[in-house]
Amino acid sequence: xxxxxxxxxxxxxxxxxxxxxxxxxxxxxxxxxxxxxxxxxxxxxxxxxxxxxxxxxxxxxxxxxxxxxxxxxxxxxxxxxxxxxxxxxxxxxxxxxxxxxxxxxxxxxxxxxxxxxxxxxxxxxxxxxxxxxxxxxxxxxxxxxxxxxxxxxxxxxxxxxxxxxxxxxxxxxxxxxxxxxxxxxxxxxxxxxxxxxxxxxxxxxxxxxxxxxxxxxxxxxxxxxxxxxxxxxxxxxxxxxxxxxxxxxxxxxxxxxxxxxxxxxxxxxxxxxxxxxxxxxxxxxxxxxxxxxxxxxxxxxxxxxxxxxxxxxxxxxxxxxxxxxxxxxxxxxxxxxxxxxxxxxxxxxxxxxxxxxxxxxxxxxxxxxxxxxxxxxxxxxxxxx
Amino acid sequence: xxxxxxxxxxxxxxxxxxxxxxxxxxxxxxxxxxxxxxxxxxxxxxxxxxxxxxxxxxxxxxxxxxxxxxxxxxxxxxxxxxxxxxxxxxxxxxxxxxxxxxxxxxxxxxxxxxxxxxxxxxxxxxxxxxxxxxxxxxxxxxxxxxxxxxxxxxxxxxxxxxxxxxxxxxxxxxxxxxxxxxxxxxxxxxxxxxxxxxxxxxxxxxxxxxxxxxxxxxxxxxxxxxxxxxxxxxxx
Numbered sequence: 149x150x151x152x153x154x155x156x157x158x159x160x161x162x163x164x165x166x167x168x169x170x171x172x173x174x175x176x177x178x179x180x181x182x183x184x185x186x187x188x189x190x191x192x193x194x195x196x197x198x199x200x201x202x203x204x205x206x207x208x209x210x211x212x213x214x215x216x217x218x219x220x221x222x223x224x225x226x227x228x229x230x231x232x233x234x235x236x237x238x239x240x241x242x243x244x245x246x247x248x249x250x251x252x253x254x255x256x257x258x259x260x261x262x263x264x265x266x267x268x269x270x271x272x273x274x275x276x277x278x279x280x281x282x283x284x285x286x287x288x289x290x291x292x293x294x295x296x297x298x299x300x301x302x303x304x305x306x307x308x309x310x311x312x313x314x315x316x317x318x319x320x321x322x323x324x325x326x327x328x329x330x331x332x333x334x335x336x337x338x339x340x341x342x343x344x345x346x347x348x349x350x351x352x353x354x355x356x357x358x359x360x361x362x363x364x365x366x367x368x369x370x371x372x373x374x375x376x377x378x379x380x381x382x383x384x385x386x387x388x389x390x391x392x393x394x395x396x397x398x399x400x401x402x403x404x405x406x407x408x409x410x411x412x413x414x415x416x417x418x419x420x421x422x423x424x425x426x427x428x429x430x431x432x433x434x435x436x437x438x439x440x441x442x443x444x445x446x447x448x449x450x451x452x453x454x455x456x457x458x459x460x461x462x463x464x465x466x467x468x469x470x471x472x473x474x475x476x477x478x479x480x481x482x483x484x485x486x487x488x489x490x491x492x493x494x495x496x497x498x499x500x501x502x503x504x505x506x507x508x509x510x511x512x513x514x515x516x517x518x519x520x521x522x523x524x525x526x527x528x529x530x531x532x533x
Numbered sequence: 534x535x536x537x538x539x540x541x542x543x544x545x546x547x548x549x550x551x552x553x554x555x556x557x558x559x560x561x562x563x564x565x566x567x568x569x570x571x572x573x574x575x576x577x578x579x580x581x582x583x584x585x586x587x588x589x590x591x592x593x594x595x596x597x598x599x600x601x602x603x604x605x606x607x608x609x610x611x612x613x614x615x616x617x618x619x620x621x622x623x624x625x626x627x628x629x630x631x632x633x634x635x636x637x638x639x640x641x642x643x644x645x646x647x648x649x650x651x652x653x654x655x656x657x658x659x660x661x662x663x664x665x666x667x668x669x670x671x672x673x674x675x676x677x678x679x680x681x682x683x684x685x686x687x688x689x690x691x692x693x694x695x696x697x698x699x700x701x702x703x704x705x706x707x708x709x710x711x712x713x714x715x716x717x718x719x720x721x722x723x724x725x726x727x728x729x730x731x732x733x734x735x736x737x738x739x740x741x742x743x744x745x746x747x748x749x750x751x752x753x754x755x756x757x758x759x760x761x762x763x764x765x766x767x768x769x
Contacts, residue, residue: 150643150650157638439634442595443648444623446616525595526587529630 151449155456158433159464166461169425173465173508174472176418177501181473182480183411184497189481190397190404192490196325197389199363200229201261202370204356205392207383213352214382216339221376222356227369230359232257234335235352239302239311241292247486248288250302250331252338253357255283261359264322271296271317279337281316285328287485289318302331307342327489358386415504422512426458430516437520438528447521454520458513459506466505470498542702542735543569543592548601550587550758561587563758565601569703569751574729574736576749583755585739586707592737593626593705594618606702623651627696629725631708633688635680635695641667642676645694652699666694670724686717693724697734704728706738710745722748 160166206212223231234253275281300313321328343350360369370386377384481491550562561584577585590596594610635644645663670690710718726748728734754761
């Protein structure tokens with residue numbers, strides 16, 4: 149009890165130094181937490197991917213289309229429950245700054261395959277009934293102030309021209325891991341317009357979304373689909389939705405690795421700062437420790453005092469950093485919702501924050517503790533005065 | 534005070550001590566042999582570097598001799614391990630230092646209570662003993678003050694209370710008045726004198742102040758690590 153009292157009071161004895169150290173740790177943990185959240189947000193699509201969905205694309209590259217005629221053949225593969233399809237549209241709203249993911253899809257099957265997109269039944273019916281109807285995520289609609297019934301014009305970047313839609317539905321995510329910044333419209337409308345303007349690009353899709361009857365048969369179904377189109381003009385590559393999404397992250401792997409490295413560098417720097425502070429503190433208290441040893445306190449007691457003090461300072465800073473991470477991440481996510489539609493501080497990030505705090509305390513205290521234990525009492529007492 | 538009839542509480546036999554500074558060996562104490570009787574108030578005097586503090590440290594078990602034996606009571610402390618020495622110090626030695634050496638983050642009462650945490654005394658008893666020790670040094674009104682809020686003399690009185698709270702076999706004091714003004718120094722010396730006279734505490738004090746040495750019953754002089762055997766009884 150007395151040791152606890154001493155270590156707590158020691159931790160806050162030099163108020164300015166303690167404040168600055170705690171502030172440094174809080175900022176470092178905040179930065180670490182945000183960087184880890186950025187990394188998590190890269191993988192948000194992977195985490196949200198369903199194990200019972202497959203994606204089929206052109207085997208050469210995703211930029212090459214597949215004929216719409218594959219639909220029936222895919223549907224006949226054993227284990228396939230439902231087939232949907234779509235194209236990446238790549239439109240912009242008013243100007244290039246207003247970019248968000250937008251696709252044309254076969255709406256009935258697509259919405260059936262994505263139960264995580266929750267639509268009001270009335271809005272869903274209205275969307276399905278209107279060939280020029282569109283659905284936007286709640287965050288996207290809120291960002292541009294769109295309401296049901298609003299006309300929306302997207303400028304095509306891949307398919308030039310102004311494309312007019314009417315917002316018929318706004319979806320919300322089933323949970324907070326669902327991206328609410330997407331925009332969908334009817335593939336039929338897209339195909340009809342393409343037929344008029346560029347007939348040779350009509351009747352083609354960018355991807356097939358396939359629902360399988362059971363997740364455990366997904367790999368076999370994928371193989372059978374690709375086998376069905378072997379040696380055709382457009383061979384297919386079918387993979388799980390998770391693998392498909394991971395493929396996109398692989399393109400940004402260098403960025404993810406760089407962010408990861410920076411997050412660890414932040415922790416390393418603060419570790420050095422806290423270690424220096426602990427070394428200074430311990431040097432100042434050499435006399436106190438010598439006195440305690442003189443009175444009969446042992447190495448364990450001194451270890452508890454130094455490690456305890458490092459832990460109190462580090463965990464206080466970490467707690468402040470963790471608490472701050474949530475509002476800062478929210479603000480950060482709102483500002484960068486285009487790039488990080490799902491920006492959530494995960495439980496794993498918090499565990500890593502706490503682990504980092506313990507690591508900082510441990511490495512900061514280890515050398516000062518060794519020094520305080522090993523110093524002869526007579527030498528320690530000589531430091532006083 | 535006559536000490537000749539009393540039994541020895543500290544027996545020092547043929548003590549040698551050297552310090553090692555890289556490859557250099559610096560002899561500090563040479564063949565020191567003497568006894569300290571129970572209830573004796575001994576002043577160890579000598580110029581700087583004569584080995585007084587080193588000898589005091591050896592007697593108090595915070596340093597180890599290279600050769601020789603030191604018995605305190607029935608214990609040969611030269612044979613004890615570091616852990617055994619720590620436990621022995623906690624039970625048998627009270628320490629008073631020149632710079633008081635109180636823990637700055639603890640109140641006066643907590644500083645005095647500190648050594649009692651190594652005993653089996655319950656919390657209430659610890660507090661009671663510490664309060665009693667503080668009242669013996671006249672500081673019962675300063676219990677809740679931190680060392681930084683007290684004068685040097687008061688801090689040294691707290692240090693004395695901490696030294697006596699465990700009722701140790703011997704009290705060792707290293708220049709206890711070295712950092713005090715004359716009035717405070719007199720107070721501290723009177724207090725130590727009372728501890729010796731009234732409570733029969735054996736005190737071993739290192740000092741180079743003749744006024745402090747005057748209060749001791751026995752004087753011993755060290756010079757360049759050698760004990761002057763001619764000046765045992767305090768002529769002052």
